[in-house]
Structure formats: C-alpha cells, structure tokens
Amino acid sequence: MDHPPAIVRLTGVDKDYLLGKVVVPALRGIDLAIQPGEFTVIAGPSGSGKTTALNLIGCVDVATRGIVTVDGHDTAKLSERDLTKLRLERLGFIFQSFNLVGVLDAFQNVEFPLLLQRKLTKAERRERVMDLLQEVGIDQYAKHRPNELSGGQRQRVAIARALVTRPQIVLADEPTANLDSETGNAIVDLMEKLNDEGTTFLFSTHDPRVVDRAGRVVRLMDGRIVEDVTRRAVGASRIAQSA
Amino acid sequence: MGQLLLISLRNLFQHRRRTLLLGSAIAFVTMLLVLLSSLFNGMQDTMLRSATTLMTGHVNIGGFYKITAGSAAPVVTNYAKIEQIVRREIKGLDHVVVRGRGFGKVISDTTSLQGAINGIDITHEKGFRDVVQVRSGRLEDLAQPRTALIFESQAERLEVKVGDMLTLSSPTFRGVQNTVDVRIVAIGGDLGFMSNFMIFVNSEAIRDLYQLDVTTAGALHLYLKDPEQADTVAAKLRKVIQAEGYGVMDKVAQPFFHKFDTVKREDWVGQKIDITTWIDEMLFIRYTLQTLSVLIAILVTVLLVIIVIGVMNTLWMAVRERTREIGTLRAIGMQRGRILAMFVIETALLALGATLFGVLLATLLAAGVNAAEFVVPKGFQMFLMSDTLRLVVDVPTAVRSLVIISVITTLGSLEPAWRAARLQPVTAMHAN
Structure with a gap:
C-alpha cells in the first residue's frame, strides 16, 4: 500500500548546542518520517534528545546539519515570519507546563490562535471553541482562568488550543509529566480519541504507561534513534487491536 | 487587536503593585x-494683563519731539490727527487710550522717590478697574484735575494716605525745572515691580508739569479685538503714517524709555513717530517668561528621563517574568510585531490612564489654589505682578502635557518590547 506523503521528515539531522566553548551534540544523524494519522511517541531517558527533536519539528529551533521538512517546506529555508506562519497554520503545541496565558480565561486561551489566523468570524470562532471545549470535557469552565483550574483541566484547555486551528500535526512535549497518573491516563485517552478522529499526534515522553499506548514508538538514546517500532497501522482502531 | 488590548489591560491589573507604582x-x-504650565500661564496672563493695561497698549503710537539735536521729549504733537488716521485705517480696533509719559521725582512731606509718571484720562481707561484693586480712595476721583493714584508700597515709602498732597518735580522738555502738586485720591494694591516705579496722575497734571498744550500726548495706546494682530497692525500703521508725511522711526524692539540715548545722538529735529507693540514694550516680561519656561523645561526633562528609565526597567522585569508566555505565544504563531505591540500597548494604556489622572489631579489642585486665593510672599508678588497665586489650566496645555508624557513614556517601552519580540520561542518556552 502506498503511504501518503509524510507530514514531517527529518533527514540526516544533527543538532549541536554550544555550552561556552564546548560543543554538545543533542541529536546525531536522525532520519524520521511522520505519516498523517500516526500516534507516535518519542521515548527515551532525560537528555536523550526528545525535546530537541520536537523543537526542530515544531519549527521553534533549527538543525545544525541535515534537512527538516514540515508540510513539504524545508524549515531552514523559511524566514522567521514564514516559520511563525507555518506554526500557526500547520502545527499545534501542547506543553509539559500547559503554558496557558494566565490573564485569559479558558475560552480566550483556546480562541487565541484563531484570532491570530483572522480567518473566522466571531460567531464561527465561538462555535468552534465551544465545540472543542465540549469535546475535551471542560465547556463548563470556559470562563475560568488557568489559576482557577486543576492541572488536568489546564492540559485539556491546552489540547483544545492546540487543536483549534485544525493543524496537520499536534506536538506534545511530555504532556502528562505534571499530572497525576489518573489525570495523565485521562489525557492520553482524550488524545487517542482525537487521533481516532484523524489528528496526527507526536509526543515526547519517558512515561512507560504512555509509551505502552502509542501506535509507534521512536526510542532515542544519546541523540540517536535506537529503536523505531510501529505497533499499530495508521487508522487501525485501538479497539480492534485490543480485540 | 482586541485580544492584545485585553491581555495588556489584564496584565496591568494582574501586576497591581507595579502598575500602581509606575502609574503614580x-x-x-x-x-x-500641568501645574507648572498653569503657573506659567497664570503668571503670563497676569503679567500681560497688568502690563497691557498699565504700561502699554497692544500697539503704541509714541515718538520723540526734538527741539534741538541733543534733546528728546517723549511726546506726540497733534495726536488727534494721528488718532483719526488710526480710526480710519485699523479695522479690528477696540479702543484707544491717550497717555502722558514722563519721569520725575515724587515728593511727600517726609521723603521722595523717582518714578515714571503716567498721565491718564480715567473715563477712557476700560481695563484699569479690572487690574488695579483700589485699597483706599476712589478711582473715579482721578478724573478731577491735579489728582494722583499711587500703590500701597509707594504710600508706605512716602508715608502718605488718600487726601495727602504730593509734589511732582521734573525738568520740562525745554530744560526748565518745574513742579506740580497733586492730591492722592486712590491707593491701589501692589502689582509687582510696576508698583515700585509707576504713578498715575490726571492727564492735566502731566501737561502742567511738562508745560504741554492739549494737542500733545505721550502716546496713543491702541487696544485690538485680536491682540495677535498687533504685529500686522503695527506694520500697517508704520506705512500709513509715513505716507501721511510723518517721520517714522525704524522698528526697534525696545521699550520707549530705552531709546532716549539713541534719539538724543541722532541729528534730526522736530517730530518722529515710534510705533511699537506690547511685546516690544514688555521685553523684560518676555525674558522673564522665557527664563521661567526654560527652567520648567529642564525640570520636566529631568523628571521625564527618570520616568523613562523607570518604565524601561519595569518592562525589562516584565519581559523576564513573562519569557515563558512570550515563547508560548511565539510558538503558537504570534508574529514578532504583535509581541512588540502587546508590550507597547500595555505601556501606552498605563501612560494614558496615569496622565489622565495626573491632569485631573492638577486641574482640581489648581481650582483649589485659585479658590483659596493663596497669598504669595512679597518677593514673589513683585515677580508675579499680583498678590495672589493664580493658576490657569488651559485645555491645549493639559492635552499637550498628556500627549507628550504618554508618547515619551510609550517610546521608553520600545526597547524592552523589542527585546521581548526578539526572544527565540525555544529559549522563551523553556525559561523558568
């Protein structure tokens, strides 16, 4: 079966950081392609390069060597302005510490990317945001500010914000790290459900419970891919798999 | 834009202490x-109103009559003809006042002082009653022949009161010493330094002192409906009067009493007309006001520099505190320009609110000071030409202050805002 073109492709990617005069390699020779609809985890211990890989794919950092393409664009060739536009139009971000805007309520946080896009009318924005808040189960907290929400609720808001622009891929950096196990499981349940509906997820984690539920696991060690296992084909239902 | 405004506004409320400190x-x-400007306006208003009533019109037609080349009498002969020309040619004329000019010794029973002696016809002096506050006697009595109005400080120095006699002594323009006795009919409240050297007498008394006939005056003070037109009117009169066959002196921006030496050195005889504006006659007031405005500007500049440094420091702190938020916003697709705008809007909102409050406070304070009729110390009275402090808050000055401070404060936020906008999303996102 022919694969559709990859949303994200990393070819021979290296990333070095400079600590004073010392060059610290974070990624070495990474080759990776993410297909639409995947539910992929980048796993590995702390310092293995998970977050660096996610930053390169998320266009918030640039590779030292190699090529990173997102939605067919070589990110090294894009201007700062175009990279920002690419993030806005094609990518969704979920952060470990939720990173919500503290002075905006849940509704306004989710609505924010739509305001940056300036594509929808006020009524359309409202409908889409409320639908998403309902889908992630916190529509009753729409008027609450982040400091009035629990960790799980904040992460749900962050997920809704990441999905509101209908991005091609959602990048999540350790999304369950700051949550208790019950809430963490609920968040993964939610992401699985959204993945079933067609959203591509790529997240970094070293939480074994999350890794166990991924469709594909890319394992990093010292900046290199040491394992890349696909457990479930794209589109194959988890329910069918478990049966 | 709405969302940026909302974020900025809420951030201001979120950091109440910082907002309050900087806003205050x-x-x-x-x-x-605003208070310094209103003090300046009040002083300017009082000084000009006093000066343009007591010493000068908006435009003055004076001049010198020289019997010999080495003499100089500050008079205009046959002034009625010139007044006719003025009334015929000048459209925006409000009224004309005829004055006598002289210098001499004012002698009481116990002492004397030197002063500028002004001959006036009180029935035609429209603004005189508004400016001179009579402390004792009656201003109307100045219409009687051989009468005088002096000021409180002069009365104190001369040890006289209403009803007492004074002797005016001065050489006539032919060089013969002459004296005239006048009765004090009114004592006015002091009007700053002008009260030190000016006394007003019935115009007949000054004619008697200088042995002048009724066709001769010291100067015609012209009052215009629009004082701003003074220069235009003066220029026109210079041409018209010259065309009527009068000799007209070159324009020199000096009060008439500074011109004696120059005129005496010139070798012409007869009458020459000198046309001046109130600005020419009141040069010393202009210098005083300019000095004051420079001092105010220096003081405000120093304060503004302090404020701008405060704004920049506060925003640098805010940028540090909000590094993660900036990174997140950049990551989810906010362009650099909008980050910059967000910080600039925040400062602009704070500046606008604070300046509005400042203007309101200044207006209330000024109204309070004016209502209290706050009496200023003697030394300051001399400078102010008034015994009470008067603050004039005018709308253009208030708006100008508001705009200047808001704009400068907002400009002060540009560097920290630019620094915020330049933050790399990855650096900002992983900041603690």
Whole structure:
C-alpha cells in the first residue's frame, strides 16, 4: 500500500548546542518520517534528545546539519515570519507546563490562535471553541482562568488550543509529566480519541504507561534513534487491536 | 487587536503593585507639568494683563519731539490727527487710550522717590478697574484735575494716605525745572515691580508739569479685538503714517524709555513717530517668561528621563517574568510585531490612564489654589505682578502635557518590547 506523503521528515539531522566553548551534540544523524494519522511517541531517558527533536519539528529551533521538512517546506529555508506562519497554520503545541496565558480565561486561551489566523468570524470562532471545549470535557469552565483550574483541566484547555486551528500535526512535549497518573491516563485517552478522529499526534515522553499506548514508538538514546517500532497501522482502531 | 488590548489591560491589573507604582510616578510628573504650565500661564496672563493695561497698549503710537539735536521729549504733537488716521485705517480696533509719559521725582512731606509718571484720562481707561484693586480712595476721583493714584508700597515709602498732597518735580522738555502738586485720591494694591516705579496722575497734571498744550500726548495706546494682530497692525500703521508725511522711526524692539540715548545722538529735529507693540514694550516680561519656561523645561526633562528609565526597567522585569508566555505565544504563531505591540500597548494604556489622572489631579489642585486665593510672599508678588497665586489650566496645555508624557513614556517601552519580540520561542518556552 502506498503511504501518503509524510507530514514531517527529518533527514540526516544533527543538532549541536554550544555550552561556552564546548560543543554538545543533542541529536546525531536522525532520519524520521511522520505519516498523517500516526500516534507516535518519542521515548527515551532525560537528555536523550526528545525535546530537541520536537523543537526542530515544531519549527521553534533549527538543525545544525541535515534537512527538516514540515508540510513539504524545508524549515531552514523559511524566514522567521514564514516559520511563525507555518506554526500557526500547520502545527499545534501542547506543553509539559500547559503554558496557558494566565490573564485569559479558558475560552480566550483556546480562541487565541484563531484570532491570530483572522480567518473566522466571531460567531464561527465561538462555535468552534465551544465545540472543542465540549469535546475535551471542560465547556463548563470556559470562563475560568488557568489559576482557577486543576492541572488536568489546564492540559485539556491546552489540547483544545492546540487543536483549534485544525493543524496537520499536534506536538506534545511530555504532556502528562505534571499530572497525576489518573489525570495523565485521562489525557492520553482524550488524545487517542482525537487521533481516532484523524489528528496526527507526536509526543515526547519517558512515561512507560504512555509509551505502552502509542501506535509507534521512536526510542532515542544519546541523540540517536535506537529503536523505531510501529505497533499499530495508521487508522487501525485501538479497539480492534485490543480485540 | 482586541485580544492584545485585553491581555495588556489584564496584565496591568494582574501586576497591581507595579502598575500602581509606575502609574503614580507618571501621574505625578504629569500633574507637576500641568501645574507648572498653569503657573506659567497664570503668571503670563497676569503679567500681560497688568502690563497691557498699565504700561502699554497692544500697539503704541509714541515718538520723540526734538527741539534741538541733543534733546528728546517723549511726546506726540497733534495726536488727534494721528488718532483719526488710526480710526480710519485699523479695522479690528477696540479702543484707544491717550497717555502722558514722563519721569520725575515724587515728593511727600517726609521723603521722595523717582518714578515714571503716567498721565491718564480715567473715563477712557476700560481695563484699569479690572487690574488695579483700589485699597483706599476712589478711582473715579482721578478724573478731577491735579489728582494722583499711587500703590500701597509707594504710600508706605512716602508715608502718605488718600487726601495727602504730593509734589511732582521734573525738568520740562525745554530744560526748565518745574513742579506740580497733586492730591492722592486712590491707593491701589501692589502689582509687582510696576508698583515700585509707576504713578498715575490726571492727564492735566502731566501737561502742567511738562508745560504741554492739549494737542500733545505721550502716546496713543491702541487696544485690538485680536491682540495677535498687533504685529500686522503695527506694520500697517508704520506705512500709513509715513505716507501721511510723518517721520517714522525704524522698528526697534525696545521699550520707549530705552531709546532716549539713541534719539538724543541722532541729528534730526522736530517730530518722529515710534510705533511699537506690547511685546516690544514688555521685553523684560518676555525674558522673564522665557527664563521661567526654560527652567520648567529642564525640570520636566529631568523628571521625564527618570520616568523613562523607570518604565524601561519595569518592562525589562516584565519581559523576564513573562519569557515563558512570550515563547508560548511565539510558538503558537504570534508574529514578532504583535509581541512588540502587546508590550507597547500595555505601556501606552498605563501612560494614558496615569496622565489622565495626573491632569485631573492638577486641574482640581489648581481650582483649589485659585479658590483659596493663596497669598504669595512679597518677593514673589513683585515677580508675579499680583498678590495672589493664580493658576490657569488651559485645555491645549493639559492635552499637550498628556500627549507628550504618554508618547515619551510609550517610546521608553520600545526597547524592552523589542527585546521581548526578539526572544527565540525555544529559549522563551523553556525559561523558568
């Protein structure tokens, strides 16, 4: 079966950081392609390069060597302005510490990317945001500010914000790290459900419970891919798999 | 834009202490600027109103009559003809006042002083009653022949009161010493330094002192409906009067009493007309006001520099505190320009609110000071030409202060805002 073109492709990617005069390699020779609809985890211990890989794919950092393409664009060739536009139009971000805007309520946080896009009318924005808040189960907290929400609720808001622009891929950096196990499981349940509906997820984690539920696991060690296992084909239902 | 405004506004409320501190400083500087401007306006208003009533019209037609080349009498002969020309040619004329000019010794029973002696016809002096506050006697009595009005400080120095006699002594323009006795009919409240050297007498008394006939005056003071037209009117009169066959002196921006030496050195005889504006006659007031405005500007500049440094420091702190938020916003697709706008809007909102409050506070304070009729110390009275402090808050000055401080404060936020906008999303996102 022919694969559709990859949303994200990393070819021979290296990333070095400079600590004073010392060059610290974070990624070495990474080759990776993410297909639409995947539910992929980048796993590995702390310092293995998970977050660096996610930053390169998320266009918030640039590779030292190699090529990173997102939605067919070589990110090294894009201007700062175009990279920002690419993030806005094609990518969704979920952060470990939720990173919500503290002075905006849940509704306004989710609505924010739509305001940056300036594509929808006020009524359309409202409908889409409320639908998403309902889908992630916190529509009753729409008027609450982040400091009035629990960790799980904040992460749900962050997920809704990441999905509101209908991005091609959602990048999540350790999304369950700051949550208790019950809430963490609920968040993964939610992401699985959204993945079933067609959203591509790529997240970094070293939480074994999350890794166990991924469709594909890319394992990093010292900046290199040491394992890349696909457990479930794209589109194959988890329910069918478990049966 | 709406969302940026909302974020900025809420951030201001979120950091109440910082907002209050910085806002108070901005409001204080605005209040100070408005109060200093209103003090300046009040002084300018009082000084000019007093001066243009007592010493000069908006335009003055004076001149010198020289019997010999080495003499100089500050008079206009056959002034009625010139007044006719003025009334015929000048459209925006409000009224004309005829004055006598002289210098001499004012002698009481116990002492004497030197002064500028002004001959006036009180029935035609429209603004005189508004400016001179009579402390004792009656201004109307100045219509009687051989009468005088002096000021409180002069009365004190001369040890006289209403009803007492004074002797005016001065050489006539032919060089013969002459004296005239006048009765004090009114004592006015002091009007700053002008009260030290000016006394007003019935115009007949000054004619008698200088042995002048009724066709001769010291100067015609012209009052215009629009004082701003003084220069235009003066230029026109210079041409018209010259065309009527009068000799007209070159324009020199000096009061008439500074011109004696120059005129005496010139070798012409007869009458020459000198046309001046109130600005020419009141040069010393202009210098005083300019000096004051420079001092105010220096003070406000220093305060503004302090405020701008405060704004920049505060925003640098805010940028540090909000590094993660900036990174997140950049990551989810906010362009650099909008980050910059967000910080600039935040400062602009704070500046606008604080300056508005400052202007309001200054207006209330000025109204309070005016209502209290705050009496200023003697030394300051001399400078102010009034015994009470008067603050004039005018709308253009208040708006100008508001705009200047708001704009400068907002400009002060540009560097920290630019620094915020330049933050790399990855650096910002992983900041603690």
